[in-house]
Amino acid sequence: MITGAGRRVAFYAPLKSPHHPVPSGDREMARNLMAIVAAGGASVDLVSELKIYDKQGDRALQEDLRAQAKTEADRLIHTLPDMDLWVTYHNYYKAPDLIGPIVAHTRNIPYVQIESTRATSRLTGPWAGFAAAAHRSCDAADVIFYLTANDLITLKRERFENQNLVHFPPFLPTKTLPSAAxxxxxxxxxxxxxxxDKLASYQIIAKTLAHLTEDWSLQIAGEGPARAEVETLMAPFGTRVTFLGQLDRTQMAAAYDRASLFLWPGVNEAFGMVYLEAQGHGLPVVAQDRPGLRDVLLPGTYPTPEDGPKALAHQITGLLTDPALRASLGTAARRMISKTHLAPAATARFWSAVTPLLEATT
Structure with a gap:
């Protein structure tokens, strides 16, 4: 039962505001999280847009950001309306939450985090101060929602007291499945x-295509500064490879709909929303068995990175020559997405975890 009705939630994303003008995965995820929390009936307020991010490990920058965060925290302590809950998205060693724990503690607001990581290896070195701050922010959270089993490893090992760790599978920001491919x-x-990592995946794809003997063609959606390198990688395959460029949502949906399968090795992907999108359209996925991918791919047998491109080519050939296999895997993938990876499931999972916390404070 969803019980967010009448609640007021403070939301903060230290790495990138949901209102930031530059698109990115973090901005999209922050927007989607605000939407699924609000879908439970709550009012969600973006309470700060202060960006806390140190890309290079610059201690002077870290000190400046700490000072800005203190000023922002003081402002919120005195001006923030009454809130039932504080939610911080993506606390980690380069972008620690320097605001939420202080404001939440001072104002007696339950504090939770979504996609928070502990990086013990960063407690020494140029990010030591920020890594320690990220750890302290983790300690302050009553609930931490983790997206992948890989994140759970350190969160569980270094869990603070009886902190609640809740699995929060990545989700598509829709209520229903898209059309089937x-x-x-x-x-x-x-x-x-x-x-x-992205270019490394394209390099693996090029090596994989060289092993294919069946009739095939590949469309590539995407753009970026390494476009020339990717074009060079694909040049030996001539007109079999088509570059679609950067696509909007409607164009991307059309690309999924006309495809036979989705190919992306996933080098060091945290989880990869494209896998959810592809499977939502009922596409079988050809990828490598990597930690982040296991949380979003239909359970099955995937080649390991050590198996190399030839193993990926073998998997592709098996799918291209067996329409019934493509259909059965696609149907199973859509069933999985519908059950676990759509917005209503995320809303229910969120409010199920925080409702006992809210009831305990009222």
Whole structure:
């Protein structure tokens, strides 16, 4: 039973405000979280847009951000309307919550976190102060919602007293499933084109395609500064590979609908919303068995990174030559998304966890 009606919730995202002008996964997730909390009947207020982020490990910057956070916390302590709950999204060593714990404690507001991580290895070195602050913020939380089993490892090991750790599966910001894919068109890849992990996934894809012997074609959705490198990787395959560029939501949905399968190795992905989107459309996914991906992929057998591109090619061939297998996996994927990874499930899970906390403070 959802019991957010009449509640007022303070929301804060130290890494990136939901109102930030530059799109990103963090901005999108923050917006989606505010929406699913509000869907329980509560009023959700974005109480601060102060960005706390140190990308490089700059101690002078950290001190300046601490001073800004103190000023902001003092302001909120004196001006914040009465709140039933404080929610902070994404507290970690580069972007610790320096505001929420202080304001919540002073104003006697229950304090919870969503997607918070503890990085013990960062307690020494250039981020030591911010890492310690992130740990203290974790300690202050009555409830921490974790998105992946990988995050749970350190949260559980360093849990503060009887802190409640609640699994909060990543979700699509919709109430219903999108349309089902035809499963008859080209393969689809979607990913930003930038150096590092994203480019590494594209490199694996290129090596995988070289092993394919069946008739195939691939469409790639995405854009970025490494576009030229990705084009070079795909050049040997000629017209079999089509670049779609950056797509909006409607265009991306159409790309899913006409695809036969979704291909993305997922190098160091935290979890990857594209996997939820693809499976929501009923696409079987070809990916590698990696920690973050296990939380969002249909349970099954996926090649390990050590198995290499040839194993991915073998999985692709099995799907391209078996329409019935594509259909059965796609149906199972849609069933999983509907049950666990849509907005109503996230709303119910959130309020189920925080309602006892709120009842204990009233």
């Amino acid at each position: 035809s499963l008859t068109g080209p393969m689809l890849t979607a990913g930003m084109m930038r150096s590092g």
